[in-house]
Amino acid sequence: MVSVDPSEYQLEFFREMGFLRKEGSRCREAFWTLNPEFSEPQDAPCVEYWFDRVKSVPGMSVGEAREAFLSFFEKHGHTRVPPRPVVARWREDLYLTIASIVVFQPHVTSGLVPPPANPLVISQPSIRLEDIDNVGITIGRHLTSFEMAAHHAFNYPDKQVYWKEDTVRLAFEFFTQVLGIPPELIVFKESWWEGGGNAGPSFEVAVGGLELATLVFMKYRVVDGRYEEIPLKIVDTGYGVERLAWFTQKTPTAFHAIYGRLVDDFRSMLGVDKPDDSVMWAAFRVAGFLDPEDPESLRSYYHRVASATGLDTDAVKTILTREARLYSVLDHTKTIALMLGDGIVPSNSGEGYLARLVVRRALRQLSLLNAEAPLVDLVERQVKFWMRDFPQLRENLDYILDAVSLEEERFREVLRRARSVVEREIKRKRKLGVDDLVRLYDSMGIPPEIAAEIASSRGVVVEVPHNFYSLVAARHRGPEKVRGYGFEEAKLPRDVVEWASGFGETRRVFHEDPYARSWKARVLGVRGRYLVTDSTIFYPTGGGQIHDTGLVRVNNQQYRIVDVQKVGDAIVHVAERDISAEPGDEVEMEIDWERRYAIMRHHTVTHVLIAAARRVLGRHAWQAGAEKTEEKGRLDITHHKPLTRVDIEKLENVVNQVIRERRRVWEELVDKNVAEERYGFTIYQGGVPMEKKLRLVFVEDWDVEACFGTHVRNTGEIGGFKIVSHSRIQDGVVRLEYVAGDRVAMYARELEERLARIGDAVKASRGQEEARVRGLLASLEEARADLKRYREYWVKMVEEAYASRAKEVQGVKILAVESIERDRRTVQDILRKLTSRHEDLIAALVIEGEGYTQVEMAAGSTAAEKVDLGAVVKSVLERVRGRGGGRGSYASMRVEGRLSAAELEKLLAEAIEKKL
Numbered sequence: 001m002v003s004v005d006p007s008e009y010q011l012e013f014f015r016e017m018g019f020l021r022k023e024g025s026r027c028r029e030a031f032w033t034l035n036p037e038f039s040e041p042q043d044a045p046c047v048e049y050w051f052d053r054v055k056s057v058p059g060m061s062v063g064e065a066r067e068a069f070l071s072f073f074e075k076h077g078h079t080r081v082p083p084r085p086v087v088a089r090w091r092e093d094l095y096l097t098i099a100s101i102v103v104f105q106p107h108v109t110s111g112l113v114p115p116p117a118n119p120l121v122i123s124q125p126s127i128r129l130e131d132i133d134n135v136g137i138t139i140g141r142h143l144t145s146f147e148m149a150a151h152h153a154f155n156y157p158d159k160q161v162y163w164k165e166d167t168v169r170l171a172f173e174f175f176t177q178v179l180g181i182p183p184e185l186i187v188f189k190e191s192w193w194e195g196g197g198n199a200g201p202s203f204e205v206a207v208g209g210l211e212l213a214t215l216v217f218m219k220y221r222v223v224d225g226r227y228e229e230i231p232l233k234i235v236d237t238g239y240g241v242e243r244l245a246w247f248t249q250k251t252p253t254a255f256h257a258i259y260g261r262l263v264d265d266f267r268s269m270l271g272v273d274k275p276d277d278s279v280m281w282a283a284f285r286v287a288g289f290l291d292p293e294d295p296e297s298l299r300s301y302y303h304r305v306a307s308a309t310g311l312d313t314d315a316v317k318t319i320l321t322r323e324a325r326l327y328s329v330l331d332h333t334k335t336i337a338l339m340l341g342d343g344i345v346p347s348n349s350g351e352g353y354l355a356r357l358v359v360r361r362a363l364r365q366l367s368l369l370n371a372e373a374p375l376v377d378l379v380e381r382q383v384k385f386w387m388r389d390f391p392q393l394r395e396n397l398d399y400i401l402d403a404v405s406l407e408e409e410r411f412r413e414v415l416r417r418a419r420s421v422v423e424r425e426i427k428r429k430r431k432l433g434v435d436d437l438v439r440l441y442d443s444m445g446i447p448p449e450i451a452a453e454i455a456s457s458r459g460v461v462v463e464v465p466h467n468f469y470s471l472v473a474a475r476h477r478g479p480e481k482v483r484g485y486g487f488e489e490a491k492l493p494r495d496v497v498e499w500a501s502g503f504g505e506t507r508r509v510f511h512e513d514p515y516a517r518s519w520k521a522r523v524l525g526v527r528g529r530y531l532v533t534d535s536t537i538f539y540p541t542g543g544g545q546i547h548d549t550g551l552v553r554v555n556n557q558q559y560r561i562v563d564v565q566k567v568g569d570a571i572v573h574v575a576e577r578d579i580s581a582e583p584g585d586e587v588e589m590e591i592d593w594e595r596r597y598a599i600m601r602h603h604t605v606t607h608v609l610i611a612a613a614r615r616v617l618g619r620h621a622w623q624a625g626a627e628k629t630e631e632k633g634r635l636d637i638t639h640h641k642p643l644t645r646v647d648i649e650k651l652e653n654v655v656n657q658v659i660r661e662r663r664r665v666w667e668e669l670v671d672k673n674v675a676e677e678r679y680g681f682t683i684y685q686g687g688v689p690m691e692k693k694l695r696l697v698f699v700e701d702w703d704v705e706a707c708f709g710t711h712v713r714n715t716g717e718i719g720g721f722k723i724v725s726h727s728r729i730q731d732g733v734v735r736l737e738y739v740a741g742d743r744v745a746m747y748a749r750e751l752e753e754r755l756a757r758i759g760d761a762v763k764a765s766r767g768q769e770e771a772r773v774r775g776l777l778a779s780l781e782e783a784r785a786d787l788k789r790y791r792e793y794w795v796k797m798v799e800e801a802y803a804s805r806a807k808e809v810q811g812v813k814i815l816a817v818e819s820i821e822r823d824r825r826t827v828q829d830i831l832r833k834l835t836s837r838h839e840d841l842i843a844a845l846v847i848e849g850e851g852y853t854q855v856e857m858a859a860g861s862t863a864a865e866k867v868d869l870g871a872v873v874k875s876v877l878e879r880v881r882g883r884g885g886g887r888g889s890y891a892s893m894r895v896e897g898r899l900s901a902a903e904l905e906k907l908l909a910e911a912i913e914k915k916l
Contacts, residue, residue: 002192006030008201009190013169019188031189032203041189043206044141044288051208052250052284057180059249062147062258063389066123066241069149072178076170078151079117083124085342085392086145087351089681092688094478095351100124100150101218101236105196106690107672108154109218111232113692116673119153119161123241125390127335129354129473132361133466134292135331136324139283140246140254142292144358145335147241155233167215167235171205179248181207188215197222198230209288210247213239252280255327262330262385266378270371272326275319282308283320293467325365329378332362337382340400341393343620345638346407347732348442352638353476356445359407361469364447376404399618403640414445421446422454432462438472491541492565492572496530505569507535510548511667511695514600514710517593523554523585531573531581537589538573539596540566543686543708544626545603550591554581595630596710601741602633604665604699604711605655605718609736610685611703612654613637616647623685624733628709632724632743635736642728643736651736655721662716663700667707669693679704720744794820795830799837809909812840812863816901816908819845824856828890831858835889842867844908846901853899855884857891864889867912875911876904 009030014021019032024040031041040046060068074080084103088094094102100122107113126148134142151170153161168188175181185207191214193202199220205213218234220227246257256263267274282305289304291297302320306313339355340346346356363375380401387394421444425432432440432455437448452462465471492500509519521533531552538561541547547564552573563574581587606626613621617639625636675683675694683696683706697707699715712718719741729735739747755769764772798817806813821827827845834843839860847854857869869891873884877893884893 004190004192004201009203011165011168013165013172014188017172017183029189029191031187033187034184035187038187041204041206042185042187042209043189043204043211044209045291047209047288048285049209049288050285051210051247054185054208054247055180055182056248057178059257060245061260062241062245065244065248066147066149066389068178069174069239069241069244070121070123072174073119073121073151073170078119078121081116081120081122083122085681086125086127086338087342087344089684090676090688092479095354095476096127096129097124098126098128100126100148100152100238101196101234102126104152104154109198109232109234111156112690113672115152115154116677118159119151119235121149121151123147123149125338127339127354129357130470130477132358132473133468133470136255136327137292137298137320138290139252139280139287139327140242140257141287143242143254144331145338149239149241149244150237151235152237153235155235157231161235163233163235164217167217167237168203171203171213171215171237175205175207175212179244193218193236194222199227200236207247210243211240212243212247213237252277252284253323253327255330259330259334259385262381263326265381266330267326269373269378269381270326270329270366270369272322272369272371275323276309278309279305279311279316279319280323295466322369325369329362329365329369332358332365333375333378333382334386336362336404337379337386337393337400338390340403340620341383341390341396343396343622343638345620345622345640345732346403347638348445348730349732350476350479352732354473356407357469357473357476359404360411360445360447363408363411364449374405375408376401379404396619399620399640403620406640411445415450418444418446418450419454422451423458426455426458426460431460434465434468434471437462437464437468438475441468441472491563492530492567492574496527496572497567499525499527500530500532500567500570500572503532503568503570506533506571508571509535509537510539510710513537514596515713517591519589521587521589523581523583523587525583526579526581528578529559529575531575531579531587532570533573533587533589536564536571536573537591538564538571539710540564540571542566544606545599545628545709546630548591548596550589552579552590553588554579554585597712598630598741598743599628600710600712601718601743602628602630602739603709604715605659605721605738605740606633606635607697607699607703607705607707607711608655608658608715608718609633609635609651609721609738610637610705611699612651612658613639614682616650616654617643626686632737632739635738636729636733637736638732639734640732643726643734648723648726652721652723658699658702659715659718659721662714663702664698665700665711665713665715666698667711668696668698670696675706717741722747791821791826791830795833798830798834798843806841807905807909809912810866812842812859812866812912813838814842814844814905814908814912816844816846816905818901819847819856821845822847824854827856828858831856831890834858835860835863839863842869842872842908842912844901844904846899846904848898851897852882853895853897855893855895855899855904857886859889861889872908872911875914876907879907 014032019034020036021032023030024046027040027046029041070080084097086097088097088102103124104115108115127145129144131142132144135144155161175186176183187206188203191202191204193200193216198218199222200216200218202214202216204211216236218236219229221230242254242258246254249257251257286301286304290301302313302317306316335358344351344355346352346359383393383397383400437451440446440451448464448468452464455462503524509516516537519537521535524534525532538548550561552559552561557580559575559579561573562576565572606628610623622638624638627634672694675696683704685705686707689706694706696704697711698704721740722744723736723738724747725737727735759769762772762776801815806815819827831843835841835858839862842859842863844855844857859867859869868888870885870887873886873891873893877884880895882893882895886892
């Protein structure tokens with residue numbers, strides 16, 4: 001811990017209550033207690049777990065513990081705030097909600113936006129995967145999914161809510177009055193917290209060896225290792241709901257307290273025998289000392305349990321390892337349900353990557369348990385167990401089960417191809433390091449344990465880090481690049497960006513009136529062909545919408561605008577040539593209206609389409625990318641399987657229905673908190689703006705999104721909609737390309753012209769093209785069948801030639817034949833068949849070309865042991881003009897002019913005699 005002024009922890013509350021400040025005799029950590037007999041701060045790893053002997057209220061379930069916490073703080077002036085999804089849709093720099101404070105980052109914590117209430121209380125489902133490999137081993141100290149109950153207060157310079165005194169007092173009252181813990185058993189350990197660029201002193205609250213809460217007082221910003229005090233000081237607390245349930249239920253593991261009857265259900269489904277209670281209670285007692293990252297600590301753990309139970313250490317290790325795998329399956333299946341229930345689609349990138357990681361680790365645990373229960377059945381049990389607590393699980397049940405089933409099948413496919421992939425890797429490198437294991441997992445999905453097993457069978461020893469999945473998860477916490485409001489960094493020279501940054505906000509007439517075709521503005525600055533004005537009707541590239549083009553006129557000169565970019569709040573117009581103007585000059589602007597209107601149609605229909613996708617495909621459909629141009633629109637959405645023709649028809653029908661209904665489209669500026677509360681986080685489909693007020697685009701009773709773009713005023717203006725292509729661009733993401741308005745008619749005309757060309761090509765009259773093509777396909781199949789028979793007959797004739805006239809030279813037989821087959825791949829296939837049947841044969845097929853002769857040669861296994869065809873070809877090419885090569889049992893060459901099979905046979909015989 002950093003060096004902290006002790007006064008940070010000296011509270012009037014402690015003095016009033018008679019708390020003593022002590023320092024652990026072994027752990028050397030300072031703590032506050034009412035108990036003069038405590039010599040340690042009463043949390044792991046300073047002491048063993050003994051909270052099973054601590055008096056408290058009767059056992060609470062997770063739901064009861066959650067409600068007790070929320071109700072207590074509501075009664076003490078806190079507003080209850082609903083939890084957010086486990087996928088951090090409001091964050092561009094983080095995939096998963098890892099703590100309650102994430103809910104308020106960065107908008108509230110930066111001071112940009114006020115909190116939804118102050119003070120507030122929340123119980124936030126959270127997911128952390130950095131310790132996924134430790135889940136189960138520590139009998140409950142580590143979980144991938146958990147609820148962080150928290151009360152937060154945001155203290156502004158002009159508005160103080162409460163700070164350390166009230167925070168600690170409230171915690172003390174909650175633990176004593178609600179949980180019924182004796183005051184003298186509660187310990188407040190001095191600590192220090194850092195995360196997300198902030199820091200501050202904290203207290204860790206522990207009872208009977210178990211840490212129940214952390215009370216953080218966020219007051220610093222960390223800049224280059226220095227601590228700078230910030231004006232907004234935040235009370236950031238975290239109470240483990242599952243730990244509260246564990247503490248009150250006094251069960252040997254947290255999993256028994258969290259999952260109740262599901263523990264025995266899973267035990268039965270997975271075929272895991274129940275261990276003797278004495279083993280689990282012995283493990284409970286010493287688990288607090290366990291450091292799962294330290295092999296020696298693990299050995300000591302097993303040894304101490306063995307000593308306490310009288311069992312053999314190996315037997316204890318076997319029992320506890322199986323229990324840990326059972327508990328990890330319980331934990332992972334709940335996490336999978338929560339992730340998919342909040343709309344994550346398993347994939348190879350982003351939050352989908354993390355969902356797949358949990359799925360595959362769960363499948364691996366099932367394999368290690370030799371369990372035959374399908375993962376989807378286990379996840380379904382979790383959904384039914386938790387759906388009262390998390391209604392989204394019930395609402396998205398079909399998708400959850402469908403996605404898990406598909407992931408199971410994909411994992412089986414990974415395992416089917418794993419051996420060939422790993423063996424190829426070993427052949428290339430002869431060893432596999434951690435980076436290789438990570439690459440095999442990232443790119444191919446091959447679990448490290450499987451790679452190690454395959455490598456071992458080939459005599460290559462591979463060491464798999466015990467925390468492999470934790471390492472991989474840590475590398476994928478958030479995106480490398482933050483996209484903000486859908487605006488990329490301005491594509492302008494650096495000096496121009498620096499120059500433009502000096503201007504204030506450009507008035508956005510394109511927002512005030514997107515139908516404005518012309519406008520008059522004043523020059524603020526000119527730099528070569530770059531122009532900044534006080535206002536503009538030109539839309540800059542951003543939000544997935546391409547920039548406007550058009551003309552500007554200034555000082556009797558006309559300039560073509562070819563690009564428009566946003567730099568901060570200033571908008572930069574890029575002309576084809578240098579602009580001659582001075583600040584204050586009047587500028588006449590005119591956009592290419594037909595182009596803009598086509599873009600507006602494509603942008604509005606994109607909003608209609610993403611809402612249609614969520615209705616047709618499921619709530620997991622989320623925008624993964626978009627582009628709106630004059631020619632077409634493009635939308636990438638998350639979806640777990642390829643789209644079918646039925647899916648496409650449904651989407652088109654729904655979108656066109658919305659167009660026919662002529663729904664109103666409008667924009668409003670709405671406070672961020674109000675927008676999220678009313679419309680949810682689907683408003684962030686196109687990005688998360690760092691603004692106090694969000695510009696929301698409404699499609700009446702259909703869709704609401706934060707959006708910077710320009711839109712039509714009524715869906716009827718879209719005119720029509722047609723999907724022109726769809727594809728799976730990556731695992732878990734499908735791409736739709738579509739046209740709207742008069743572009744639909746243009747697309748139909750293109751199809752008609754294409755159909756007409758097809759009709760001309762197949763000599764079909766108008767309307768008879770399909771029948772004609774079907775007839776041609778039937779004829780083609782007949783021709784292919786005939787060709788197959790001819791090929792088989794020809795191969796038979798070649799084999800007869802082998803028997804009757806193959807020439808023997810130096811113990812191998814030579815046969816050269818004029819080939820009636822011109823396709824090189826087919827010729828190669830025929831040669832492989834011939835030489836596999838006749839191992840002493842060197843066969844050459846001669847293909848006559850335009851002014852050249854192509855020769856393909858293969859040797860059977862016996863012949864190849866005696867003759868290297870590469871050397872033979874080299875020898876032949878000394879006699880004829882051409883080029884070629886090969887090695888071992890296969891070679892080819894291309895000879896100028898005509899070379900007959902008989903001539904080739906003679907050359908081959910001479911070359912072989914020469915070589916042998």
